[in-house]
Every structure is written in structure tokens, then in C-alpha cells.
Amino acid sequence: MSDLSAQPFYQLTPDTVIDAVESMGYLSDGRILALNSYENRVYQVGIEEEVPLIAKFYRPARWSDAQILEEHEICFELVERELPVVAPLRNAQGDSLFRFGDYRFALYPRRGGRAPELADLDHLYRLGQTLGRIHLVGAAHPFKVRPPLDIQSYGRDSIDFISRNFIPASLRSAYTSLTADLLVGIERCYAAAGDVRQIRVHGDCHGGNILWRDDTPNFVDFDDARMAPAIQDLWMLLTGDDRQQQQVQLAEIVEGYNEFADFDPRELHLVEALRTLRMLNYSAWLARRWEDPAFPHNFTWFNTERYWGEHILQLREQLSALQQPPLQLL
Incomplete structure (x- = not known):
């Protein structure tokens, strides 16, 4: 073989x-x-x-x-x-x-269903309940061989790979300076959160991996399951750019979550840090897979001068988000 x-x-x-x-x-x-x-x-x-x-x-x-x-x-x-x-x-x-x-x-x-309506507070409450139960099991013992979601693998390694192999020369200086500032901001958020608990989480808990059926969210695709703070499975359920709206959504999720597991509010310091790490890791994922013919065929917008310019603009916006106070529970 x-x-x-x-x-x-x-x-x-x-x-x-x-x-x-x-x-x-x-x-x-x-x-x-x-x-x-x-x-x-x-x-x-x-x-x-x-x-x-x-x-x-x-x-x-x-x-x-x-x-x-x-x-x-x-x-x-x-x-x-x-x-x-x-x-x-x-x-x-x-x-x-x-x-x-x-x-x-x-x-x-095969499991049928539709995506949850993340603007529906009842759906968010039910999602919170289910994630609380999932995390109760996830906290029972750690993964032994699956890697954690951490700053090194999602952040530094991603930045290093992009810097060495993909970022256009005309944008390298801006990218290098900006990502250095992002890492400082991410580390500051982790320091503010303190020693939060790492548990087994789904890891990629967006609406596409949840099938709503018979008024129940069915979770699929645990391929990205890792050791991470519980908030990793909650923050991707927040929608929209309005801070007040997100805090209302968060309150509904956490209320359901706390029926089965205890949410640590210190983890709110990690929301924007984890969002930033996901953005960095996503670009590096596309880059690492670029030799697979399916990727240039399906992601035609990637690895162009325009893409990297827009990516840097998005990262600058994220640097500003890292400097804002964390979301609060209402």
C-alpha cells in the first residue's frame, strides 16, 4: 500500500x-x-x-x-x-x-433538516441548551491526540505560511506589521480571560453544521473537534454587526446553556480573539490546499492581489474589534 x-x-x-x-x-x-x-x-x-x-x-x-x-x-x-x-x-x-x-x-x-434561524431567539435558546449538554460530555475528559485550538497553530503558523508562500511582495510589509499587532491583541485577550477551562468542543459550530429538524438542532461534522474554551462553539452563532443585537443573542444562548453547564463569563474576552484566529487560519487553509485542483476551481477569488488587499482591510477592522471591550451578558 x-x-x-x-x-x-x-x-x-x-x-x-x-x-x-x-x-x-x-x-x-x-x-x-x-x-x-x-x-x-x-x-x-x-x-x-x-x-x-x-x-x-x-x-x-x-x-x-x-x-x-x-x-x-x-x-x-x-x-x-x-x-x-x-x-x-x-x-x-x-x-x-x-x-x-x-x-x-x-x-x-443521512439526516435531513434545514439550517437554524440564528435571528430567532427561540432557536438560539434551544441551541444553547443543546450545546450545554454537549459540553457537559466534552468536559468529562480531554482529547489525548487531537491538537488544541491555540494561538500557535491557528495564528502564528498561519501567518508564517502566508508570509513565506503567498502574500504579494507589494503587501508583505503591511501584512507583517498588521499581523504582529493582531497577535499582540489576541494575546492580550487571552491574558484578560485568564486560565479558562479547555474542553472537547465541536470546533466548527456554524449554521451549516447544524440541521434543524422536529424543533431540534442536529449537530453534524465533528471533523474540527479540538480542545478549546467553550465559547468557541457559541460565538459563531452570533449574527449581525450591531453590538446590542449580539448581546441579546448571547444572553439567549447562555440562558439555555446554563441549564445544563456553567458558562464562564471570563471567556467573553476571547470572542474577538477566536474570530481573528479563525480568519487567519481560513486563509492559510486555502493556501495550504491550493495544489488540490478542487480549490482553484471552487475558490477562484482566492490568491489574487485584490483578495489579499481586501484580506488586509478585514484584518485591520478586526484589530479595531480586538481593542473594544468584550460583549457583556445582559
Whole structure:
């Protein structure tokens, strides 16, 4: 078997996807639909006389087998607590991570639903309740092999990669100076928050990873699960630019959250720091994946002089946000 890191991920074909699913004992009806995923490859595969399955093929060399299994394990723990989480399927031996040729994949039941209405305070309250229950499980014990969400990996490493490989020469000085100031601001926010607790979190808790069904939020895609402060799973639910509006939203989320877990208000110092780290990491993620043909095809606006100029303007706005007082609980 060849080294996974050498396997061209873009050579994954529909026939290979169907063959992999059928290797697990399912009979496909030949229907296959590529879903909106770039980091991994995810497909809906039709099954004869049964509900379709979701097949997730993991990008080589991103996570180790042990790190993927920790993602699966937290999903199993949450399902055992009757939480609305879509967990991978297990075979008769209890395995959830499978191989077909050089590819690693997992199978999931298809779960329908729509995105939550984040402007709806009732939805936010219900999301807060569910996240409180999820974090109660996430705080029970730490990940052993999955990395944390920290300033080094999301911030410094991202800045270094962009500076060395992507930022245009005409913008390098502005980018270098600005990102140095951003790191200072991020570190100041972390210092203000103090020694807040790190728990297992979803890590990428935006509306696209939540399916609203039967008045219940169903959480999917724990691929970015890491050790991080609880606020990482809350701040992305806030919408709009109006501070007062966000504080009303936050109050509703935290009220629901506190029914099951205790939210530490010191973590509010981290909202803009975590937002900044996400912005830095997102650009670096696109850059690191630029040799994958799916990325230039689907992100045509990336890696142009205009993109980097606008990115710097957004980061300047974020530097100002880092200097503002944190959101408060009403």
C-alpha cells in the first residue's frame, strides 16, 4: 500500500466511492451525489431499497487514525447521552473507520433538516441548551491526540505560511506589521480571560453544521473537534454587526446553556480573539490546499492581489474589534 500522503486525493472517482461503500456489505443503486465539502470528500450514496448513506473520505495526512477515532468517539459518547448528534456507523466488530485501497472513510446515516434561524431567539435558546449538554460530555475528559485550538497553530503558523508562500511582495510589509499587532491583541485577550477551562468542543459550530429538524438542532461534522474554551462553539452563532443585537443573542444562548453547564463569563474576552484566529487560519487553509485542483476551481477569488488587499482591510477592522471591550451578558 502506498503512503497515504502520496495518494492524489482528487483521483477519488464515483466508481471508487461506490466500491468502497459496497465493500462494507451494502448494495448501491448507483446514485451518487457529491456534497459541499472540500477538506474531505463527502458523498451521498444511494442504497438499494434503503435510505441513502453518507460516505466521508478523509483527506490523507491531515489526521492520524487515532485522531479520527477520537472524533468518532466523542460522537458515540454524545449519542449514548441521547444528544442529537449524527455519529458514524459501526460494523459488527465495532469499527467505524474503514479502508478501501489507500483511502480511509466512514459511513453516516443521512439526516435531513434545514439550517437554524440564528435571528430567532427561540432557536438560539434551544441551541444553547443543546450545546450545554454537549459540553457537559466534552468536559468529562480531554482529547489525548487531537491538537488544541491555540494561538500557535491557528495564528502564528498561519501567518508564517502566508508570509513565506503567498502574500504579494507589494503587501508583505503591511501584512507583517498588521499581523504582529493582531497577535499582540489576541494575546492580550487571552491574558484578560485568564486560565479558562479547555474542553472537547465541536470546533466548527456554524449554521451549516447544524440541521434543524422536529424543533431540534442536529449537530453534524465533528471533523474540527479540538480542545478549546467553550465559547468557541457559541460565538459563531452570533449574527449581525450591531453590538446590542449580539448581546441579546448571547444572553439567549447562555440562558439555555446554563441549564445544563456553567458558562464562564471570563471567556467573553476571547470572542474577538477566536474570530481573528479563525480568519487567519481560513486563509492559510486555502493556501495550504491550493495544489488540490478542487480549490482553484471552487475558490477562484482566492490568491489574487485584490483578495489579499481586501484580506488586509478585514484584518485591520478586526484589530479595531480586538481593542473594544468584550460583549457583556445582559
